Amino acid sequence: MMMKPRASRKRNEEQKFNRRGAEAKIYFSTLFGIPVVIKRRDPKRYRIEQLDNALRSSRNRIEARSLLAAAKSNVAVPRIFHAGKYELIMERKKGILMKDAKEITPSEYRQVGKMLAKLHATGITHGDFTPANVMITKEGPMIIDFGLAIFSKDNEERAIDLLLMKRSIGKNYAHFVTGYKSLKEWKSVLKKLEEVEKRGRYHSRKAAKEEG
Numbered sequence: 628m629m630m631k632p633r634a635s636r637k638r639n640e641e642q643k644f645n646r647r648g649a650e651a652k653i654y655f656s657t658l659f660g661i662p663v664v665i666k667r668r669d670p671k672r673y674r675i676e677q678l679d680n681a682l683r684s685s686r687n688r689i690e691a692r693s694l695l696a697a698a699k700s701n702v703a704v705p706r707i708f709h710a711g712k713y714e715l716i717m718e719r720k721k722g723i724l725m726k727d728a729k730e731i732t733p734s735e736y737r738q739v740g741k742m743l744a745k746l747h748a749t750g751i752t753h754g755d756f757t758p759a760n761v762m763i764t765k766e767g768p769m770i771i772d773f774g775l776a777i778f779s780k781d782n783e784e785r786a787i788d789l790l791l792m793k794r795s796i797g798k799n800y801a802h803f804v805t806g807y808k809s810l811k812e813w814k815s816v817l818k819k820l821e822e823v824e825k826r827g828r829y830h831s832r833k834a835a836k837e838e839g
């Protein structure tokens with residue numbers, strides 16, 4: 628194989644993703660030889676500075692706190708190595724986003740459902756629970772991107788996590804729900820979900836984020 632020129636090798640090592648609409652910048656790097664992701668929330672100039680600082684630091688804090696709480700409840704999430712005011716350094720896992728995976732097995736859908744049940748039992752609602760925020764790794768699914776999480780046991784917040792996933796995975800939702808039924812209160816969450824769907828209107832934190 629041809630060697631890449633030095634500059635581009637370097638760039639590969641410290642890859643920077645400038646994803647459109649993304650709230651944070653993601654850098655791939657290493658820390659003492661360990662592959663890490665640096666997730667940095669840079670200022671958004673179009674926001675009033677004080678509001679912007681408050682939003683960036685609160686999303687960063689909620690992400691760090693959720694990752695710690697999820698890990699404590701044995702939900703597979705990246706380990707945190709450092710939490711600053713506006714940035715996190717976390718373990719970088721090899722894998723593929725669920726939204727890009729060619730084939731996801733029923734068992735993997737069930738696992739993801741079970742993981743959401745555990746998050747909910749712990750008192751975390753994710754807020755953007757879609758296949759774009761689940762990575763399939765060789766050790767199984769891993770949940771990422773907790774910047775819109777809320778510590779809540781509210782059934783409507785829980786139902787919205789289910790709804791976002793349901794809309795993206797079609798018939799595989801059946802497998803996912805089988806896993807989710809490990810949550811003690813699963814029946815009332817599903818009932819709430821039906822209500823939200825009938826109403827056809829719900830509070831999407833992601834949409835609210837994009838407006839702010």
Ligand SMILES: Nc1ncnc2c1ncn2[C@@H]1O[C@H](COP(=O)(O)OP(=O)(O)OP(=O)(O)O)[C@@H](O)[C@H]1O
Nearest residue numbers: 646648649650651653664705718719720771772774
């Ligand atoms: N721990 C990790 N290991 C490997 N890749 C990761 C990790 N965390 C994030 N990524 C990669 O970076 C991308 C963006 O991360 P994340 O979803 O946390 O950022 P975001 O800016 O909050 O999201 P969005 O793009 O939804 O606005 C992920 O889709 C994934 O490809």
Ligand SMILES: [Mg+2]
Nearest residue numbers: 759760771772
């Ligand atoms: Mg994301």
